[in-house]
Amino acid sequence: MALQRLRRGLVPAGLGAAVLTALTACGGGGGGGGGGQSSVGASARGPITYVTGKDNTGIQSQLVAMWNAAHPNEKVTLKEQSDQADQQHDDIVQHMQAKDASYDVVTVDVIWTAEFAAKGWLVPLKDQFALDTSKLLAPTVSAATYHGTLYAAPFASDGGLLFYRSDLVPTPPKTLDEMWADCAIAKKNNMGCYTGQFFKYEGLTVNASEAINTMGGKVVDDKGKSAVDSPQARKGLQMLADHYQNGDIPKEAITYTEEPSRSAFEAGKLLFLRNWTYVYNLAKTDGSSVVKDKFKVAPLPGVSGPGASSLGGHSGAVSVYSTHKATAFDFVKFLEGDAQQKFIMDKGSLAPVVAATYNDPALVAKYPYLPTLLTSIQNAVPRPVTPFYPAVTKAIQDNSYAAIKGDKSVDQAVKDMNAAITAASAG
Amino acid sequence: MSTVVSGVETGGAQRGAPPKPGRGLNAGQGHAAAWLVAPTILLLGVVIVYPLVKAVVMSFQKDSGLDPTTGLFVQGGAAGLSNYKHWLLEQCATPGGGTVDCPPGNLGSQFYDALWVTVFFTVVTVCVEVVLGLWFATIMNRDFRGRGLVRAAILVPWAIPTAVTAKLWLYIFAYEGIANRTLSVVGMPHVLWTGDAWPARFAVIIADVWKTTPFMALLILAGLQVISHEVYEAAAIDGANRWQTFLRITLPMIKVPLMVAILFRTLDVLRIFDLPYILTQGGGGSGHATTTLSILVINQIRAGFNAASALSTIVFLIIAFVAFLFIRFGGADVVQRPPTARRPGGRRVFRRRARVDGTAAPTEAAPADATATTVGAGG
Numbered sequence: 001m002a003l004q005r006l007r008r009g010l011v012p013a014g015l016g017a018a019v020l021t022a023l024t025a026c027g028g029g030g031g032g033g034g035g036g037q038s039s040v041g042a043s044a045r046g047p048i049t050y051v052t053g054k055d056n057t058g059i060q061s062q063l064v065a066m067w068n069a070a071h072p073n074e075k076v077t078l079k080e081q082s083d084q085a086d087q088q089h090d091d092i093v094q095h096m097q098a099k100d101a102s103y104d105v106v107t108v109d110v111i112w113t114a115e116f117a118a119k120g121w122l123v124p125l126k127d128q129f130a131l132d133t134s135k136l137l138a139p140t141v142s143a144a145t146y147h148g149t150l151y152a153a154p155f156a157s158d159g160g161l162l163f164y165r166s167d168l169v170p171t172p173p174k175t176l177d178e179m180w181a182d183c184a185i186a187k188k189n190n191m192g193c194y195t196g197q198f199f200k201y202e203g204l205t206v207n208a209s210e211a212i213n214t215m216g217g218k219v220v221d222d223k224g225k226s227a228v229d230s231p232q233a234r235k236g237l238q239m240l241a242d243h244y245q246n247g248d249i250p251k252e253a254i255t256y257t258e259e260p261s262r263s264a265f266e267a268g269k270l271l272f273l274r275n276w277t278y279v280y281n282l283a284k285t286d287g288s289s290v291v292k293d294k295f296k297v298a299p300l301p302g303v304s305g306p307g308a309s310s311l312g313g314h315s316g317a318v319s320v321y322s323t324h325k326a327t328a329f330d331f332v333k334f335l336e337g338d339a340q341q342k343f344i345m346d347k348g349s350l351a352p353v354v355a356a357t358y359n360d361p362a363l364v365a366k367y368p369y370l371p372t373l374l375t376s377i378q379n380a381v382p383r384p385v386t387p388f389y390p391a392v393t394k395a396i397q398d399n400s401y402a403a404i405k406g407d408k409s410v411d412q413a414v415k416d417m418n419a420a421i422t423a424a425s426a427g
Numbered sequence: 428m429s430t431v432v433s434g435v436e437t438g439g440a441q442r443g444a445p446p447k448p449g450r451g452l453n454a455g456q457g458h459a460a461a462w463l464v465a466p467t468i469l470l471l472g473v474v475i476v477y478p479l480v481k482a483v484v485m486s487f488q489k490d491s492g493l494d495p496t497t498g499l500f501v502q503g504g505a506a507g508l509s510n511y512k513h514w515l516l517e518q519c520a521t522p523g524g525g526t527v528d529c530p531p532g533n534l535g536s537q538f539y540d541a542l543w544v545t546v547f548f549t550v551v552t553v554c555v556e557v558v559l560g561l562w563f564a565t566i567m568n569r570d571f572r573g574r575g576l577v578r579a580a581i582l583v584p585w586a587i588p589t590a591v592t593a594k595l596w597l598y599i600f601a602y603e604g605i606a607n608r609t610l611s612v613v614g615m616p617h618v619l620w621t622g623d624a625w626p627a628r629f630a631v632i633i634a635d636v637w638k639t640t641p642f643m644a645l646l647i648l649a650g651l652q653v654i655s656h657e658v659y660e661a662a663a664i665d666g667a668n669r670w671q672t673f674l675r676i677t678l679p680m681i682k683v684p685l686m687v688a689i690l691f692r693t694l695d696v697l698r699i700f701d702l703p704y705i706l707t708q709g710g711g712g713s714g715h716a717t718t719t720l721s722i723l724v725i726n727q728i729r730a731g732f733n734a735a736s737a738l739s740t741i742v743f744l745i746i747a748f749v750a751f752l753f754i755r756f757g758g759a760d761v762v763q764r765p766p767t768a769r770r771p772g773g774r775r776v777f778r779r780r781a782r783v784d785g786t787a788a789p790t791e792a793a794p795a796d797a798t799a800t801t802v803g804a805g806g
Contacts, residue, residue, distance in 0.1 A: 086729075089729075117498075118493060118498055118499055118500045119499075119500055120499050120500070146498060147497070147498030199621070199708070199710070200708060200709075200710035200714055201708055201710075251619065251622075252602035252603075252617070252619065252622075254619065254622045255601070255602055255619060255620075255621045255622050260601065260602075387493065387498075387500065388730065390726075390729040390730040391533070391534070391730040391731075394532060394533075394534065394726065394730070395530075395532035395533065396532075397532075397714065398531060398532040398713075398714035398715065399531060399532045399714075401710070401713070401714045402531075402713045402714050405622070405713075407712070407713045408531075408713065416530050416531040416532055417532055419527075419530030419532075419533075420529075420530045420531065420532030420533045421532075422521075422522065423519040423520070423521075423527075423529060423530055423533045423535075424533065424730070425493070425522075
């Protein structure tokens, strides 16, 4: 949960002033594959460093302690980064450009995997480093796969859930049509019907992609080329635009990131909310929540069954500059172990990547939303796996924002989105 | 700005040159001086010149492209002017190797919008801040009971980090925030402050004015405090009313600090990043109504360093040009030149006359400046 929250559109504050200096400090050029580096220290063992975002819940340090107790000669040192996703990304970029051998294992957000892999910074998980992915949820594996090769080992996932007011809607909608029909109930109770996150930031990419994928469209194809110019994608965006126009999606929703949309739901102003799993515990326990016992979760509705959630989460990757790659790879595998997966769910509320964990009776008793979350992740579609992700997400955000607000026709928005995604990867 | 710096250097050289025949005051100290100055020059070279040159060099290189067979990045090679064309002509590369107009959603299509928004922010905020700053400074300059308290209260916004200010205003401008609640009390509908184009722009302007007016007021106050009471007393004896006193005494006498303050603020707003980035993320309207040039640079850094280098070089030139205009023609005397270093000719005439006019007859200052400008540019 904590990691999930990091990926919200948080802010690298204070970057502004010395733009030029910062630019050069960030390093020159990039690029250039590190092919030869992968084999250096491939079978070497020894102490390593594990780099991850700020450990707000304390689970990372406990995981490291577990490992260290069992491996006294291959101790892992935890290095915490900032708690903001953009800064974590830039921190890894800088250390990799400096070929820093002290970044052995890095935590990679699902949307960075392709970029880092294409830069040649991550050890491909094949041959000697082949990872057994049979127990893992399929979407988490495909999100960590670039150009047909797995580059990172997923250890935490996340999917979108539909939070609904169980006091007003006894049976949750299974399809989108059912959900929009239920908006009559919202109108009767003088409240907003549905919202996701429609502010112009990464969350909008998540929500717009969900609409497109749910209707059967695609943002990019397997090769990373734009595939968004399709009737299905138009249908998805049109749905959001129509329901924004007719008020089913309240007009303030275009200012909503995760937190304001959660507040609105907790204040009883919404019938349906699409959000991540972290909301569950907060809405049950927050002092200001008026819906504590009045809501439940369901899978996101789709055309005829569950919708296609966007996938969140993080993976562990081995740096090509590590001098103890064998230890680093073992540690990455350790994070996916059954015991560790249960631990991160129980203590950190991070969604496991091992399917079996979701059926653990003790965990399900404690976290009743687990089976729903499993459905969500099983049907999830990763956001575009492309090394040009920053430009691609911008293309999606700018154009879907304009389409939802009605500043631009959906047809034009999809055409522009297609052109902008193509331009992004033309280099 | 570089022009001015080099101007000082030339001045210095001229000053160093004369003592050829006899042993002047500074003779024989040249080597020692060079050694003493060297560390500073070296430091400036490392932290200013190197990044600048490096950025310019990078701006002529292509961003790395993908090798289709391996999926790995390869070095992009020389780009010629294509990075600059990307911004100034809004041209984007196509997979085939040609160029097309950058589609909406591509950063290249946002350069002129960003430039326009940045200039708009600059003009509006600086104007409002000058007026409010003058007002606040005049209040702070008076003697009255509780002056310390008023001064502290006025300065508080300036002491708050910008990121915190931005978050603060984000809550105020939230849909159910104080701003909308207040509006609804007077019967106005809720405004989507961070969603619609003009409300988003004014949200940024309001927050920026709130935050930096104290800075303006502080600099103006420093100028006001050096004006002696006797001048005002003399004016009062001559029967000048308040408005005349302000126009003929206060304004001319604070001209230099005021121009410096305006210069600082102008350059600040031209580079504005943190406030709009946190408040609106550059959004609003059709998606980039509050994207300033610096936000555009930062967005581009994540997508490709070299194109970002070209953009930041363009931004640097724009800002340097504005700074040059201010210092050359606006009377913002930031670089204090020693009297002997003044070059003979038009510029000296212009400076002296501007200053004399400034104190004696402010109403004539503007036309005098204008003629002097032509003379200065011609000579």
